[in-house]
Amino acid sequence: MNLKQLSHMLQLSQTTVSRALNGYPEVSEETRRRVTDAAKRHGYRPNPSARRLATGKAGMIGYVLPTGASVDIDPHFVEFLSGLGDYARSHELDLVLSPADADDEETTYRRVAANKQVDAVYISAPRPADRRISLVNQLGLPFLVHGRAEGLDFDYPFLDIDNEGAFHEAARLLVQLGHKRIALINGDDGQTFAIFRERGVRRALASAGLALPPERIRSVAMTEENGYRSARSLLEQPEPPTAIACSSLIMALGVVRAVRDLGLTIPGDVSLVAHDDVFPWLRPEHFSVPLSTTRSSIRAAGARIAERLVARISGLEEGARGEIWPVDLVVRGSIAGAAG
């Protein structure tokens, strides 16, 4: 059933039927009702390809997915996707993943924009002066950044969590508990989230006259093994930290293993706090010693991003609105006062 058939059946022109269905005012209410009724009865659904060709609107949102033999997709992605999908579903909006060479995402962004494949894209895991943001901005492709860049000479819409605030709070608590040597096992410091987290810890320590020297910082890809190695190398120093802040639950698994391997205990010898993006399959409260966390649901972020993307597409949201979510600090058994 296409528009031609439907309009013929209703003895109306395609114009009128189209307008009736799309809510234009120049059609009487009675006609509109007749049309919508018939459309529903016959299960008419406009052909998206045709509509897209005519309007240029795709009815899809996009994401450029960096791939490559040595590129790993962040496991947080599924949770983000759960949220995004859950919202998108209610709007019959599909998500297009465009795989890109991780070393040359630009080509893919250009293709996506030129083809008008999608109405908007979101960008995740931004770096300080992320070129993708400048690029999509310049291409005129509507977008939303999940996270923040830094030092860009224009404003842009984003959704981020308060990484600095979260780690500031966590570190401040550790300081209050008497810890003097606090270490940070961070994610890749090319990414802004890691920079903000370090800044948060540093600021908290500074307020207490404490330092965060390079030898107490690790900046690594967030795997269990890197958590282990980092913790081990930190704890085997002559003056080991008495507390560790860690950027992910997965790395925290490795930290716990390292602490145990060294014959130490949490929180007796080392206090541990980690950031939790909320995985359904790995919960901080179920660690052998329940883990204190800074918590923010990445799933909720996905849903919110979908919501804002929809708003931008339909013109309800404009401009460069930045949104920063506060982060909960959840204290559990893994932190205690510093010994001595």
Add this chain to the structure above:
Amino acid sequence: MNLKQLSHMLQLSQTTVSRALNGYPEVSEETRRRVTDAAKRHGYRPNPSARRLATGKAGMIGYVLPTGASVDIDPHFVEFLSGLGDYARSHELDLVLSPADADDEETTYRRVAANKQVDAVYISAPRPADRRISLVNQLGLPFLVHGRAEGLDFDYPFLDIDNEGAFHEAARLLVQLGHKRIALINGDDGQTFAIFRERGVRRALASAGLALPPERIRSVAMTEENGYRSARSLLEQPEPPTAIACSSLIMALGVVRAVRDLGLTIPGDVSLVAHDDVFPWLRPEHFSVPLSTTRSSIRAAGARIAERLVARISGLEEGARGEIWPVDLVVRGSIAGAAG
């Protein structure tokens, strides 16, 4: 730059230019060269929306993503996606994720098919008589199943790993090591992979005159906590198992925690083997006791599925070819001979 402009510039008809670009024979080689040169020089790229409307081909592959507030996406998905994306990229093929109500995927499949949004779909995590497979088959939408159904009255193309063989091998080894009471912590037994795994274990035990009674089987969603709970309840039985086969690395984390909590050791009191889909961020060799595994890269499966999907779309692959990959058994420190 569109076809009209390009053909005008070349003093040729749109027909000829189109044919030249698409490799049709009724255009001279010299003309073809002129055309392709000019196209490249001016960066001409056919508008996919227009092409799609004209041909009905979308140039995309699809996946219906079940979503919902209480629905969790399998964390293996990102790895699968890495493989799929890596291959798809080389063919400039995009992936469309269509979020669906987890309780009613059918509507979404119908929409996807009716809209001709994608040229083919893949279906993952199939159940024995999975209705999605019958549905897409009947809708005439090209597809490929990752995994297998069972008891369907028609053949269909799929890619699966030899789950039964893998767990048969693993269990057989445990039996050979003298284990009499072997338990299985499985995934959701509504899914065929879990059924096959149970079958594999059962068959291995049966050959040795051993049984796999219901009280030594757990069938749960694959989270760390469920691994913990299952292991605990198994090991607290009057006659606890001396060996456990486990369907995922994430659950194995919980098993290890439970064993430790009970004051037991691996492999002294309990041997443990788990299935490893190969995550970059959690490796069995880095468990506190290196974990024996049945290993099969889900990433490789993703790449292969993309490859076959492409082949099916272009007509190179036809029929209901099933492909079953063998699984490696990797023995590490977590298994030992049964005590006594």
Add this chain to the structure above:
DNA sequence: GCAGTCAGCCAAAGCGCTTTGGGAGCTCTA
């Protein structure tokens, strides 16, 4: 030398929508 073949090109008709630019019929004002 003439019908038949074939390579190489083209005009035009789709694909199924949206949107522009009217145009008929009616009411209302002066």
Add this chain to the structure above:
DNA sequence: TAGAGCTCCCAAAGCGCTTTGGCTGACTGC
């Protein structure tokens, strides 16, 4: 009663491709 101003509707022109159905001119075979 003429003209303006509505309200509703329509025909037709896109959107940018692919594909059908020729058409032309050169070449073959007898």
